[in-house]
Amino acid sequence: KEPEGSGQALAGKKALVTAGPTYEPIDPVRFIGNHSSGKMGLAIAEELARRGAEVHLVLGPSAVKTSLPGIYIHKVQTAEQMYDTCMAEFPTTDIAVMSAAVADYTPVEKAPEKIKKTSGTLIIELTKTKDILKSLGQLKKNGQLLVGFALETANERQYALDKLTSKNADLIVLNSLNDEGAGFGYDTNKVTIFEKGGNEIVYDRKPKQQVAKDIVDRIVNKLYV
Ligand code: CTP
Ligand code: CA
Numbered sequence: 001k002e003p004e005g006s007g008q009a010l011a012g013k014k015a016l017v018t019a020g021p022t023y024e025p026i027d028p029v030r031f032i033g034n035h036s037s038g039k040m041g042l043a044i045a046e047e048l049a050r051r052g053a054e055v056h057l058v059l060g061p062s063a064v065k066t067s068l069p070g071i072y073i074h075k076v077q078t079a080e081q082m083y084d085t086c087m088a089e090f091p092t093t094d095i096a097v098m099s100a101a102v103a104d105y106t107p108v109e110k111a112p113e114k115i116k117k118t119s120g121t122l123i124i125e126l127t128k129t130k131d132i133l134k135s136l137g138q139l140k141k142n143g144q145l146l147v148g149f150a151l152e153t154a155n156e157r158q159y160a161l162d163k164l165t166s167k168n169a170d171l172i173v174l175n176s177l178n179d180e181g182a183g184f185g186y187d188t189n190k191v192t193i194f195e196k197g198g199n200e201i202v203y204d205r206k207p208k209q210q211v212a213k214d215i216v217d218r219i220v221n222k223l224y225v
Helices: 039-050 079-092 132-139 156-166 208-224
Strands: 014-019 024-027 030-032 054-059 071-075 095-098 105-107 126-128 145-151 171-176 188-195 200-202
Touching: 014 039, 014 079, 024 105, 030 105, 039 054, 039 071, 039 095, 039 208, 054 079, 079 132, 095 132, 095 208, 132 145, 145 156, 145 208, 156 171, 156 188, 171 208, 188 208
Parallel strands: 014 054, 014 095, 054 071, 095 145, 145 171
Antiparallel strands: 024 030, 105 126, 171 188, 188 200
């Protein structure tokens, strides 16, 4: 048993972290994206590395940077590229944390040339992306720990619990909306962690680096207790 929070509790472990948004191309100059900054995922990657893990950060388009050793960054654009990278890395992964804001839908076709404006409306047909967290949950073997996130605007506790089960995750981190109602672009987060087995831990609002410590504390606890 490793003491919680000890310096190198995760030495010898490999971690896979997704972060940031994905960009789904419409034509050569346009995409469907979202406001995820990648900061929460980066903070988790850094905290895992500080505790000794070898970290593979699969990062969608984002300005975040790190100078910590032990973090390998796999840059991707689309949900499909993020899925492919995660599927390749997961078999050798001990800890997977899916904090990316993956697009749920992507254009059926990327137009080969810039779409010119015409009169009236433009309809773009979208198709569902693959659910990375759910796919990893189906592949998960004994000893692999899987963490997902949830951001909800209604029934947050029930939806978070549903995600814990439907995605076969060990932890779901529920991100509560801030007082202004928006979830993105802040340097703080307020989370509740739902653990397989029924444990629920409510945390105060705090800087994302501190939230990352809380999450990694629970990961270390689940791995060694
Ligand atoms: N996720 C994923 N791949 C997707 C969509 C979501 O890995 N294609 C992951 C996210 O990284 C997050 C978790 O699934 O860890 C929950 O994402 P969320 O958007 O809250 O839930 P969805 O399952 O996409 O359902 P909905 O958006 O309808 O609530
Ligand atoms: Ca979603």
